[in-house]
Structures are given as structure tokens and as C-alpha cells.
């Protein structure tokens with residue numbers, strides 16, 4: 001593949017991967033891939049779920065060993081046999097699924113694996129260094145906090161801090177923003193910009209087109225393990241990239257037929273709940289979702305969304321108020337009761353809650369059908385039916401897996417998400433609770449999932465869609481309610497939704513106040 005930047009041909013790349021091939025049982029994750037990263041640049045790595053992005057980067061940092069090909073770091077052939085070798089070469093990676101040890105502190109995680117160094121500083125010295133980096137990069141983290149006490153945004157900061165602490169100057173960021181709020185993503189872009197200013201280089205994996213524009217100078221597109229194109233970011237467009245990635249046109253707008261709501265399916269009445277510390281996390285929440293309707297919940301993560309979905313699905317308890325499903329009081333019932341009353345749940349944290357990694361793809365797909373026919377007949381497991389049902393779902397959701405029997409943990413991040421979607425949407429009998437369903441999906445899969453949600457509504461199910469992506473809420477939902485500090489600030493019909501007004505409500509304004517603030521801001525803009 002020819003490089004597009006003539007100027008850079010004179011520079012020695014900081015990383016050059018030549019003809020990398022990596023096989024796994026039943027799949028070739030990378031086939032003769034060549035990649036160059038130049039000093040001081042951000043290269044975006046783009047591709048469908050399962051295209052081989054994480055595998056290629058895992059080869060670069062010594063987690064996987066390539067079957068063919070060679071790697072040069074700063075012009076010198078490098079033998080990278082372990083992450084330790086990678087650290088010594090100045091390579092650092094933030095993984096798609098964080099690799100932090102939950103029961104250890106931030107400081108312990110930062111130095112974990114650095115034992116080969118001759119000198120290990122004391123705990124207080126490590127904390128002092130972490131605090132210095134925190135100040136320098138405005139990365140707020142308490143070095144003495146335990147990982148399990150931190151939210152995903154903070155965990156992400158720890159991962160970045162780990163890279164800086166270890167002196168990495170070649171950064172590999174595998175979908176670092178997939179689990180972040182828009183505010184946290186903004187913070188991350190500031191930190192990346194600062195690191196690039198200091199002369200570091202980065203490979204940035206993302207599915208979000210606007211991030212490719214914001215962060216990168218060049219973009220390399222992988223398709224089915226091979227390089228489909230290397231382009232200058234400023235000379236390409238989201239639709240060209242989408243086409244190169246998935247090999248077809250991707251609609252960025254969805255058609256939706258008019259919503260015809262039926263009977264109430266979910267009624268939430270004056271719901272109150274509190275967190276572990278006893279503070280209120282849901283405060284007097286009320287709303288109704290009818291059959292054939294999608295209610296979107298907009299809000300910055302951490303404002304009670306998780307509590308709300310967990311109370312509805314029986315995973316957590318309400319202090320007071322009611323959850324009524326299809327006319328039946330289901331408040332504080334068990335998760336099994338709720339599953340049996342037709343509730344499906346796409347959880348926000350797909351790895352720890354959504355799948356059993358050591359079980360096969362097929363078992364994960366039919367997990368919700370274990371108690372009913374035809375998967376179980378007269379108490380006996382019908383393996384033929386399991387295989388049939390799994391195959392249907394693999395085809396319908398385009399899940400890329402070597403076979404049904406592959407353990408789920410070996411699938412790419414996006415394909416794991418597709419397993420959960422296929423199982424939960426497939427099992428929905430009335431109410432579907434979907435939290436951030438398109439996280440980590442490529443543009444093609446994202447479009448397919450949004451269509452699936454709309455389909456569920458069209459066939460008469462009620463859908464609760466929790467998302468931070470306002471575009472997604474506006475295109476998919478029928479009504480949008482905004483949650484802030486556990487309260488509903490107001491509700492608007494999606495077709496009349498104004499992103500600015502919703503933004504103000506997400507920051508705590510009432511509907512009226514938000515409309516006023518948005519109007520004033522507009523006047524201000526006109527006046528300039």
C-alpha cells in the first residue's frame with residue numbers, strides 16, 4: 001500500500017509493521033498487514049467488528065506472537081515477545097477491556113508488572129509520582145483508591161496514567177472512548193493532544209467518525225484482516241470510510257414509521273432508591289412506556305440510569321414506589337420473575353454482566369431459552385434445537401465467529417456485544433431495556449441494531465433506551481426523557497427534540513429553564 005503523505009516518506013516511522021499475519025483456530029485475524037506510524041502523528045485504525053484491529057495491536061505489544069511478518073521500532077527490527085519487551089521499547093497500550101486488578105489500589109496497578117526493574121520505589125514515592133503526573137496532565141485520580149471503587153471514566157484515567165508513568169511514547173489506544181461520557185471523551189482528547197505536543201505518537205482505534213476527524217492525521221482501514229486503504233483524514237469523508245469498512249453504503253439516517261402506542265407495558269410510579277452509601281440515587285421517578293413505543297433516557301452517565309434499569313430488571317431494590325409491568329406489580333421481584341414476565345435486558349457492562357466468557361457462543365446465545373421449549377423438551381436438552389437457534393441468531397446479527405462452539409471470550413469486542421443483543425432482543429416478550437446498545441459497534445452493526453430496536457417497537461414491544469448519544473436517541477426513540485441526579489427533568493417528543501435544550505436539561509435545568517437558556521444562547525450568537 002502506498003503512503004499518501006509524500007512528506008512522510010522521508011521520515012523513519014516510529015513503528016513499522018511489515019506483512020503481519022496472525023491466525024487463530026478457524027480465523028485469520030490479520031493477513032499480510034503493513035502499518036506505519038510516523039513520529040508525532042495520530043493514526044486512526046478503523047474497521048468492522050472482528051476486522052482484526054485489536055489482534056494487530058496485541059501483536060505489536062507482545063500479547064500475541066505473529067505467524068509471519070516483522071516489526072521495526074524506530075527503524076530497528078524488534079523482537080517483542082512479551083508486554084515487558086513492549087514497555088522497554090516505549091510502547092504502551094490501553095486495552096479495549098481494561099486490564100486493571102479490581103482488588104488492588106491505583107498505585108499498585110500502575111507499577112504492576114514492573115518488577116523487572118532494578119529499583120522499586122516505596123508506596124509513598126509511587127503515590128507522589130502519580131500525583132505529579134496527575135497535576136501535569138490534569139488527570140484526577142486518587143492513587144490510594146481501590147479499582148473497584150472507581151467508575152469506568154476513572155479507570156480509563158488510571159490506564160492512561162499507567163502509560164505515562166511507564167514512560168511510553170508510542171501510545172496504542174483501543175477504543176478508549178467507547179465507555180466514556182461525552183465530557184470524559186473531551187477530557188481524554190485534551191490529554192492526547194498534550195501528549196502529541198510533547199512528541200509522542202499514537203494509534204487510535206475508534207468506531208466514531210467524529211473522533212477520527214478530531215484526533216488523527218491519517219486513517220488506516222482494515223477489512224476482514226487486510227488493509228483496505230490508508231488515507232489522509234482531511235481528504236476523506238465518513239461515508240467513504242464507512243463504505244471502505246463494510247463494503248456497502250451505510251445510511252446515517254433511519255426511516256421510522258409513525259408510532260401507534262397501545263396499552264401501558266411499563267409503569268414506573270414515584271420510584272425511589274438509594275446507593276450503597278444510603279444516598280438517594282432515584283428520586284420520585286415516574287413514567288409510562290406503552291406497547292409499540294420507545295422511550296429514550298438521556299443523561300450524563302452516573303445520574304441514576306444504571307440504578308433505574310437494575311431496579312426494573314430485579315437486579316437491585318427500590319426503597320419505595322412501584323414498577324408495574326403489563327398491569328402486574330413487579331416491584332422488587334427477582335430477576336427470574338422479571339425474565340419470565342417478558343423483560344429483556346441489555347446491560348451497560350457487557351463483559352462482567354452480559355456473557356459467560358468460558359461458555360460457547362451457542363450457549364451464550366440461547367441462555368434465556370434454557371427453561372422453555374423447544375430448547376428443552378420434557379426436561380431434556382435438545383442440542384439440535386440449541387444449534388438451530390444459535391445459527392439463526394449468528395446469521396441475523398452477522399456475528400463473526402469461527403464456530404458456534406468457540407468460547408465467547410475469544411470473540412472481538414463488538415461481536416461479544418452482538419451476542420448479547422441477539423439473545424436479549426430475541427427473547428423480548430413485551431419489554432426491552434437497552435443500555436447503550438450500540439457501544440463498541442462498527443457503523444454497519446450500529447445501524448442494524450438501531451433498526452432492530454425500531455422493529456421491536458413496530459411489532460408492539462415497549463423499549464426503554466438508555467443512551468448518551470443524543471443522535472441515537474433522536475433517531476431511534478419516540479419520546480426522550482432527561483435524567484439528572486436521579487430525577488426526570490422533563491420529556492420531549494423525539495421529532496421535536498432540540499439537542500441544545502436536552503443538553504441544558506442533562507446539566508440539571510428544567511424543561512422550561514433549558515428552553516430559555518437555549519433561546520438566550522441563540523440570541524447571544526446572533527448578536528455577535
Ligand SMILES: Nc1ncnc2c1ncn2[C@@H]1O[C@H](COP(=O)(O)OP(=O)(O)OP(=O)(O)O)[C@@H](O)[C@H]1O
Pocket residue numbers: 024025027028029047048049050051052053054055056096400401402410411412413414415440442
Ligand atoms: N485470543 C483469540 N483466540 C481466538 N480468536 C481470536 C482471539 N483474539 C481475536 N480472535 C479472532 O480474531 C478476529 C479479529 O478480532 P479482533 O479482536 O482483532 O477484532 P477487532 O477489529 O478488534 O473488532 P472489534 O471492533 O469488535 O473490537 C476475530 O474473528 C476474533 O474472534
Ligand SMILES: [Mg+2]
Pocket residue numbers: 053054055096174412413414
Ligand atoms: Mg477490538
